[in-house]
Amino acid sequence: MRIGITKGRLSKTTERYLKEAGVETWGAIERELIVKRGEHEFVFMKGSDLIPYVAQGVLDVAITGSDILLESDQELSELAELPFGICRMSVCAKEPLQFEGGRRVRIATKYPVIAKRYFSELGVDVDIVPLNGSVELAPLLGLADAIVDIVETGETLRANGLNEYEKIIDINARFFTSEWTLKRKRVEVIQLLEQLTEGVTR
Amino acid sequence: MQSFSTIRLKDGATDYVGPSAERLQRVIRQLEDGLEQSNYTRLITPLIEEVGGREQIRMDFTTSVARALSERGREQYKRVFYSGSVFQPEEKFQVGFEERGVIAEVEAIQLAVRLVEELTGKEVTLSIGDAGLIEHLIETRVGDHHLRDQVTQMLRLRNVIELKRIARELDDALLAKLPLLFGREGAEQILPYVDETRLNAVIDLADAVNADLDFGQMGLQTYYDGVTIHGFIEGVTEPVLVGGRYDRLYEQFGQEQQAFGIGFSVERLAEVL
Numbered sequence: 001m002r003i004g005i006t007k008g009r010l011s012k013t014t015e016r017y018l019k020e021a022g023v024e025t026w027g028a029i030e031r032e033l034i035v036k037r038g039e040h041e042f043v044f045m046k047g048s049d050l051i052p053y054v055a056q057g058v059l060d061v062a063i064t065g066s067d068i069l070l071e072s073d074q075e076l077s078e079l080a081e082l083p084f085g086i087c088r089m090s091v092c093a094k095e096p097l098q099f100e101g102g103r104r105v106r107i108a109t110k111y112p113v114i115a116k117r118y119f120s121e122l123g124v125d126v127d128i129v130p131l132n133g134s135v136e137l138a139p140l141l142g143l144a145d146a147i148v149d150i151v152e153t154g155e156t157l158r159a160n161g162l163n164e165y166e167k168i169i170d171i172n173a174r175f176f177t178s179e180w181t182l183k184r185k186r187v188e189v190i191q192l193l194e195q196l197t198e199g200v201t202r
Numbered sequence: 203m204q205s206f207s208t209i210r211l212k213d214g215a216t217d218y219v220g221p222s223a224e225r226l227q228r229v230i231r232q233l234e235d236g237l238e239q240s241n242y243t244r245l246i247t248p249l250i251e252e253v254g255g256r257e258q259i260r261m262d263f264t265t266s267v268a269r270a271l272s273e274r275g276r277e278q279y280k281r282v283f284y285s286g287s288v289f290q291p292e293e294k295f296q297v298g299f300e301e302r303g304v305i306a307e308v309e310a311i312q313l314a315v316r317l318v319e320e321l322t323g324k325e326v327t328l329s330i331g332d333a334g335l336i337e338h339l340i341e342t343r344v345g346d347h348h349l350r351d352q353v354t355q356m357l358r359l360r361n362v363i364e365l366k367r368i369a370r371e372l373d374d375a376l377l378a379k380l381p382l383l384f385g386r387e388g389a390e391q392i393l394p395y396v397d398e399t400r401l402n403a404v405i406d407l408a409d410a411v412n413a414d415l416d417f418g419q420m421g422l423q424t425y426y427d428g429v430t431i432h433g434f435i436e437g438v439t440e441p442v443l444v445g446g447r448y449d450r451l452y453e454q455f456g457q458e459q460q461a462f463g464i465g466f467s468v469e470r471l472a473e474v475l
Contacts, residue, residue, distance in 0.1 A: 057439030075359055076359075077359065077360035077361065077362070078359075078360075078361045078362065078363045079362045079363070080362065081363050174363070178439070179360055180434070180439050180440055180441070182382075183414075183416065183432070183434070184434070186382075186384055190382060193382075
């Protein structure tokens with residue numbers, strides 16, 4: 001199986017979890033992006049890039065955060081929630097948001113789809129400012145009134161004088177595939193799914 | 203003269219010119235010829251149709267065909283084929299055939315497989331499900347209709363996580379298994395809860411056309427209410443042929459009869475020529 005792994009912090013917890021599930025993992029690697037171990041090939045990339053690779057069947061399965069899947073509009077088959085990468089998506093700002101008086105609130109985020117959906121369900125109009133990194137800067141420098149972002153411990157927020165006001169959704173790691181891969185390689189996919197969900201005792 | 207230079211190619215749209223256009227045309231021509239030779243009548247429907255009083259560009263052929271065949275005086279047309287574009291929302295070329303009345307499913311599926319195999323030289327692998335059988339099963343187990351729609355929707359997406367959550371809520375483990383029920387083992391798991399005759403009919407059909415059974419396969423459109431068919435060839439991720447039974451679609455047009463059809467994805471087939 002060709003398995004997509006999210007580069008960065010999540011790759012370490014993913015590796016630890018795979019090991020506990022009895023999957024031979026990559027171990028110490030330096031700059032390799034593709035690593036073959038046992039019956040699997042691990043491919044490392046940014047979480048959002050995993051989506052088209054899995055949708056096109058180039059990667060058989062992948063593991064990434066549920067935030068990435070929520071943000072994408074691709075229909076992918078989510079097979080299992082995994083007990084790591086646990087955090088939350090929240091609205092954070094220096095002070096509580098004021099929607100009165102028809103003033104449009106500006107929201108900076110790396111997750112425009114999730115943010116837009118959340119505020120439209122609340123029935124408030126906001127302007128979304130899409131950013132790619134360090135969104136905490138936006139309210140500090142006055143680009144936006146608030147941010148929608150991942151919160152794990154809240155330390156970065158506090159260090160920058162921001163508060164977490166509303167939790168939008170809980171986030172965790174997900175094991176997913178595409179409908180068509182599931183058909184072509186169902187035995188292998190289901191076997192790995194069972195290994196990941198039943199093989200780990202905690 | 204008015205200015206025409208503002209005409210632009212729409213985002214996501216493509217021109218085909220020279221060899222790539224020839225390729226598409228070859229797929230279209232060969233499928234059309236094959237269907238004509240198998241006694242299907244050509245049906246051309248307008249690209250723009252009225253839906254609920256509003257003009258809309260064609261999104262799907264099967265619904266247009268059902269509308270056209272249900273017009274008065276067209277009872278004699280039982281087997282038709284179509285060829286043209288649908289917009290979902292990007293443009294896709296489709297050729298396909300539809301039949302109503304007494305359906306010979308095995309022959310129709312075999313014809314679709316033969317046409318693809320002759321065209322591409324590649325073997326087709328088939329996967330068969332039964333959307334109606336599974337919908338009935340869900341109906342008997344999920345009383346609340348909102349929740350039932352959610353189960354069906356999550357099954358379409360094969361979202362095991364959400365189905366597990368609903369299964370826990372309703373204390374019904376079978377619901378969580380639905381997206382991963384394949385083959386004979388899959389059939390055995392649902393046997394106690396479905397119409398045995400109907401289940402056997404699906405199994406027999408799968409055997410007759412050498413298809414894999416996939417009970418989570420609900421079809422790409424919500425009108426499917428019976429057998430669903432997906433056909434794959436090596437080198438193409440998505441199915442090159444898609445079809446099934448949709449009696450209830452014709453029912454909406456006042457036609458009480460069996461209806462069945464299979465469509466071919468022209469672009470995907472052209473990829474492997």
